[in-house]
Amino acid sequence: MSQGDFNNKVVLVTGAASGIGEAIAKAFLEQGAEVIVVDLDISALNNCFDSYDLAKSLQQDLTVANAAATIADWVARNGGRLDILVNNAGRALPSEIGTTTDELWQTMMDINVNAMFRLTRELLPLLKDSDAGRIINLGSIMSDMAGPNLFAYGTTKHAVAGMTKSMSVDLGKFGITANYLQPGAIVTALSKPFFDDATFKQYWEDKASMGRLGQPEDVAHAALFLASEKSSFITGVGLNVDGGAIVMF
Template identity: 50%
Template sequence: MRAFSELREASAHARFLTSRRTSAQSRRTVGRSDITQQNETLSGKRAVVTGGASGIGKAIVEAYVAAGVTVLAVDLPTASWSSSDGLERNVARLAIDVTSDDAPTAIAAAAVAQLGGIDVLVNNAGVMRPGGADSTSDADWQVMLAVNVTAPFRITREAVPYLKVSGNGRIINTGSIMSELAGPASIAYVTTKHAIAGMTKAMAIDLGPLGIRANFLQPGAVETPLSAPHMADPQYLGFWERKIPLGRVAQPEEIAPVAVFLASDAAAYISGEGLRIDGGATYNI
């Protein structure tokens, strides 16, 4: 009887292990299927990415092209554009200051002329100038509002008719974990990233009936040309490495896949949301 009981337990354990292996294999298969589906649903789409010459914007451009998207990358006339093998034929470039009066119309016109329309708009261009509530100058305040908030609004407003015609338009704005938190000596940056959160949610409400989804990225500390001066400070870098449970800051290539996901049909019912990519930093108080 005891031998029978032990045999039965061994059999049950074997079934449990088989079930675990089958489940794990299933999850891996579903994961691969989801990635394939994202690429399939994006193939042939047309995207505009501001701040596309470097950092997170460049990584998004490269990820979109890999998924079969044709991209208009927008950045400053002074930006350094780097060539990437296999990307050139799928990437058009527009050198313009996103805060200029004619930027929205110029971007939309270039997208129509070179891509044939707009399916995805990524408002990623941004600036970050340190300063506290008692020290930030009017000039720094106005520049950060102009680049980080007003430009995305104006570019989106101009792009809406094209996103509507697309039939499945997507807007992705680059926020930050500072879209819901705050930090010292960064009042203008924090203000603008909170504004991105509110603006994106309002866009989702206003534009949803037109078939347009709007979401925003919330990266944590990322090593980019924008953050390079701060990352060069051992105290700053050390703070984030201790704050982030994964023990390191992110690379732009770790943010881009989320922009691919939000642009794909896999995120067809997600709108008005901010997705954190911060290595767990937000919850590590």
């Protein structure tokens, strides 16, 4: 990818104030794109993006009623263009089937699944107007595996896989691709509580054939590829970004 490959492209990244979303938004900015960065946390957004002229910050809780319509309206009033939608915002509350409350279940579905569906639906008219619309959803290696304490999280990430495949079927006729990223163990605020356990951290370092945990930039590079012209015949697939952690039995 050379500098400026995304000149004149407009990108929207949710959950951009931290971790993977922040790295993805910065990667697009460094390639010349205009990037609308959306998050709950406006002061973190400002800290991250104040020095980027082409970043536009929008504070929004994606789980409140009308969040998607509010964002779509804001985009329509601020340029009215969108080429690349990155549905990144997500949470990972630990849970097992026996102890998962209705409230925890709903919280996880609301941010990891419902927000992704509604925002994509509301922004579709703008993506259809693009020459090369791209949807990139954040799944996980837990989009096709399961793990301890990941009952609700794993369920939502399987839903991301199914939803993205279905989006790809519906949207190919508009020239829009829809794919999902499947990060493995990436060092961010979300994963910190898990990696504070030294045994757990060592397990994932050893499990990756690359012998390390991932960094948010590892995922950002994959997002750039899925957003590029070079990926125009790739749709409906999940791309593992896990250093080889799950390929080995």
